[in-house]
Amino acid sequence: MSTASMPSGLEFRQSVDHMVDRAVEVMDLDIDIANAIKACTSVLQVTFPVKIKGKIEMFTGWRAVHSIHRLPSKGGIRYATSVDQYEVEALAALMSYKCAIVDVPFGGSKGGLYIDPKQYTRDELQMITRRFTRELAKKGFLSPSTNVPAPDVGTGQREMAWIADTYKHLYPTDLNHVACVTGKPVEHGGIRGRTEATGRGVQYTLQEFFRHKEEVKDASMDGSLEGKNIIVQGLGNVGYYAAKFLSEEDGAKITAVIEWDGAIINPDGIHIEELRYHINDNGGVKGFAGGTYEEDGTKVLEMECDILIPAALESVIHEENAPNIKAKLIAEAANGPVTFEADRILRSRNIKVLPDALMNAGGVVVSYFEWIRNLTHIRFGRLERRFDESKGHCIVHALKEMTGRDVPDYIQDNLARGADEFDLVRSGLDDSMRLALQAIIDTHNRNEKIEDYRTAAYVIAMSKISRSYLDIGIY
Numbered sequence: 355m356s357t358a359s360m361p362s363g364l365e366f367r368q369s370v371d372h373m374v375d376r377a378v379e380v381m382d383l384d385i386d387i388a389n390a391i392k393a394c395t396s397v398l399q400v401t402f403p404v405k406i407k408g409k410i411e412m413f414t415g416w417r418a419v420h421s422i423h424r425l426p427s428k429g430g431i432r433y434a435t436s437v438d439q440y441e442v443e444a445l446a447a448l449m450s451y452k453c454a455i456v457d458v459p460f461g462g463s464k465g466g467l468y469i470d471p472k473q474y475t476r477d478e479l480q481m482i483t484r485r486f487t488r489e490l491a492k493k494g495f496l497s498p499s500t501n502v503p504a505p506d507v508g509t510g511q512r513e514m515a516w517i518a519d520t521y522k523h524l525y526p527t528d529l530n531h532v533a534c535v536t537g538k539p540v541e542h543g544g545i546r547g548r549t550e551a552t553g554r555g556v557q558y559t560l561q562e563f564f565r566h567k568e569e570v571k572d573a574s575m576d577g578s579l580e581g582k583n584i585i586v587q588g589l590g591n592v593g594y595y596a597a598k599f600l601s602e603e604d605g606a607k608i609t610a611v612i613e614w615d616g617a618i619i620n621p622d623g624i625h626i627e628e629l630r631y632h633i634n635d636n637g638g639v640k641g642f643a644g645g646t647y648e649e650d651g652t653k654v655l656e657m658e659c660d661i662l663i664p665a666a667l668e669s670v671i672h673e674e675n676a677p678n679i680k681a682k683l684i685a686e687a688a689n690g691p692v693t694f695e696a697d698r699i700l701r702s703r704n705i706k707v708l709p710d711a712l713m714n715a716g717g718v719v720v721s722y723f724e725w726i727r728n729l730t731h732i733r734f735g736r737l738e739r740r741f742d743e744s745k746g747h748c749i750v751h752a753l754k755e756m757t758g759r760d761v762p763d764y765i766q767d768n769l770a771r772g773a774d775e776f777d778l779v780r781s782g783l784d785d786s787m788r789l790a791l792q793a794i795i796d797t798h799n800r801n802e803k804i805e806d807y808r809t810a811a812y813v814i815a816m817s818k819i820s821r822s823y824l825d826i827g828i829y
């Protein structure tokens with residue numbers, strides 16, 4: 355694999371920096387502090403050999419640490435052929451801002467391996483992942499206290515379980531070894547609700563948006579999510595859960611899904627579960643019976659809809675197609691789907707953008723819960739669930755005694771039910787997403803120089819991070 359053919363993420367990194375600069379311009383923040391925050395603290399590049407089908411193949415990977423004002427630094431590991439050092443740095447920076455926005459006490463980091471995972475078997479990927487893990491751990495870029503990865507594009511629970519197991523064998527005396535990575539399967543120290551957390555966070559944030567009538571009106575819409583037309587790009591982990599929950603639970607209509615091999619369009623709404631089965635069986639959306647196939651997926655980004663959810667790749671909305679986008683609201687479920695220049699064009703056209711650093715933060719929020727669960731070595735709800743249940747039964751009993759009437763079943767069920775881990779994770783995620791969006795809307799509305807939600811989000815992030823830099827002091 356020649357590194358010469360690697361695409362450059364430089365534009366993406368610059369785009370993130372420019373967006374932060376817009377926030378710094380409207381803040382009373384020392385420019386030197388702003389520059390210190392924006393800079394990436396350290397980047398590791400590793401190249402290592404793995405024997406695949408009897409031949410030695412070389413792999414190149416990176417792990418960037420953007421900020422260490424809070425530890426550990428947190429951020430996913432991506433397996434893709436788009437990965438390069440700049441992309442990893444841009445994504446690490448986004449993680450710092452994201453954690454600050456949703457009040458998660460982590461610094462920002464990100465990793466990537468230049469690989470097309472589709473070209474390798476499960477066993478080969480395991481060997482590659484375990485070797486990459488050893489490189490990261492031995493060089494100080496993986497540990498429960500300093501640097502904790504999670505899944506991203508091309509990786510999932512399986513890879514996280516391999517990483518955790520490799521780390522455990524390297525450092526068996528580290529009591530907290532299982533906290534070296536999040537997004538693990540539940541049987542291997544993961545937390546219930548992590549797999550769908552990012553998509554769930556997209557849903558909770560959109561639900562909160564529709565509770566703010568003035569903002570909804572500003573985005574040229576009214577009412578609730580019910581009946582809204584939504585186009586989703588990418589039906590992977592984030593896009594699938596977001597589309598599923600929004601259509602099944604909020605009554606929204608997914609009118610188009612764009613994938614790598616084209617798009618499926620259905621103005622009456624696509625059955626997401628069926629489409630997902632089709633993709634699993636066929637590798638793409640082509641041939642799906644529940645809608646019309648369009649080969650040019652990029653064209654579908656420009657179709658009429660209420661909400662566009664890019665949930666695949668970065669820079670898919672750029673200078674050329676931004677003037678043609680017809681969505682009223684863009685919810686950035688992917689990292690960096692809108693370039694800096696496109697962002698300006700969308701603003702001038704009054705198309706509202708809910709930024710990535712907020713929209714996809716659900717993953718890191720639940721990763722934070724998983725990390726705490728691992729450090730405490732106990733499942734959330736284990737101590738209090740039955741106690742809460744018996745208190746609920748007492749209340750039901752008291753109600754019956756006092757009123758002399760039966761308590762309806764649905765009230766009994768609600769009262770006499772202790773929260774399990776799933777309930778608590780969902781409640782904590784909902785709370786985090788709601789509070790973060792409320793703060794962004796509030797910041798946006800309080801300062802007329804702040805023209806958009808993204809700038810408001812970065813103002814919040816920069817003021818939180820700068821406060822922690824100033825409190826500690828730079829020496």
Ligand code: NAD
Pocket residue numbers: 505506507508509552587588589590591592593612613614615651665666667668687688689690714715717718
């Ligand atoms: P994934 O690999 O599970 O899914 C990506 C999907 O995009 C796949 O279905 C893929 O086929 C599709 N895709 C690839 N090329 C495409 C193209 N040209 N057009 C349309 N679709 C295409 O990845 P994911 O974990 O869902 O991540 C998606 C985005 O969300 C990324 O930007 C990632 O950084 C971000 N994100 C993910 C998480 C998480 O918890 N997984 C958390 C925060 C942010």
